[in-house]
């Protein structure tokens with residue numbers, strides 16, 4: 379028979395899963411809206427942002443109550459801390475999705491750079507895949523995938539740098555694209571940030587499994 | 603309930619010096635073995651908590667350390683204190699108990715004045731001068747002085763349970779032991795008195811090595827530096843308290859502290 383603690387931990391798990399599904403959907407839709415120049419879809423994402431925020435608040439309350447009232451120790455404690463920290467990174471990812479969606483609205487109707495948009499679509503695919511993989515790993519709290527996630531993030535950092543150069547060159551070749559270019563710069567930086575948050579999620583999984591606090595991106599860190 | 607391998611253990615190698623160590627300590631009540639090959643080293647000036655389900659052998663182990671099991675149980679193995687094995691018949695048990703004091707679960711002051719509770723054992727030891735200084739010093743160390751200094755001649759039995767327990771701590775330290783053993787010293791007390799005893803222990807560890815049996819895991823987590831987990835007479839894990847309650851090494855420890863036991 380499940381204890382009070384187990385029931386409440388299960389609820390926390392569910393809240394986290396719901397949040398993960400929402401954020402994942404937001405990332406998918408916001409990046410899609412940006413790539414397809416779909417203003418209507420962008421608006422849907424912007425409207426959904428408050429749901430993620432209230433989900434995070436709910437999860438925080440559940441976690442705090444569990445800690446204060448059930449006084450968990452050992453792996454029980456680490457699981458709760460991991461969800462709590464992961465929820466805050468997820469919420470930030472959701473915020474970034476909102477900003478990308480707003481960029482879709484802002485960039486509309488300006489001259490574009492097709493090559494750059496192709497690369498952004500590619501980075502987007504990477505980020506979506508990383509997010510799916512990490513959320514998958516959270517369902518079983520299995521940290522095996524963590525090093526791979528960090529590896530993927532390094533690729534994104536690399537794309538970020540090369541794309542930034544390509545964008546600058548694009549502006550020089552055709553000053554008309556300046557407005558679109560500033561939007562591209564913003565979006566690739568957001569995608570790069572999302573990658574960093576996903577690496578944080580991977581770090582919490584390692585903490586959850588081993589109790590060790592690690593920095594998976596310690597050697598290259600933030601790029602700007 | 604899962605079955606655990608009782609022969610596997612994790613013993614963290616703490617930095618010395620050690621106030622007292624045991625080597626392959628076994629305790630038998632008749633044919634019943636209550637402690638199995640306990641190998642523990644207690645770091646000086648630190649608080650070590652002994653935790654485990656009731657009947658796991660915590661008290662048995664603790665009482666062996668100052669020979670309180672003499673005549674009750676057969677104790678084999680070594681107990682090393684200051685370079686000598688004190689688990690030998692030739693050793694003076696009264697001297698052992700003066701140097702290794704004990705505070706019990708239920709406060710047991712003498713039916714005498716507060717003053718005499720501390721002075722009496724000192725007189726028994728032959729001390730004649732400086733008694734009142736030693737009484738004051740001990741009461742201060744046990745964080746009781748401020749509450750009783752103006753009623754030292756009143757009966758100890760009129761004190762509250764928490765005060766009585768601190769008086770027993772004062773009595774135990776008055777004879778200047780080096781090690782203080784405590785067997786569930788707060789389990790009969792209210793939370794406020796318990797917290798006072800815990801605070802007192804933090805002060806005392808500057809001068810004493812403390813080994814405390816507690817069934818209250820929050821108390822162990824809050825107030826000890828090291829924790830030993832006992833299960834069915836076996837020491838399953840000895841670890842820094844901060845590690846034992848966050849990343850225990852043994853599955854048995856994890857299950858016990860998480861409340862997943864039987």
Ligand SMILES: Nc1ncnc2c1ncn2[C@@H]1O[C@H](COP(=O)(O)OP(=O)(O)O)[C@@H](O)[C@H]1O
Pocket residue numbers: 631634636654655656657658659660661662663674
């Ligand atoms: N005086 C005694 N005579 C016989 N058996 C005892 C005696 N004291 C304890 N035991 C037995 O030894 C085992 C350990 O008991 P104890 O050391 O009191 O455990 P704990 O302090 O962890 O609750 C138990 O099985 C208990 O029944």
Ligand SMILES: [Mg+2]
Pocket residue numbers: 660661662815
């Ligand atoms: Mg006991």
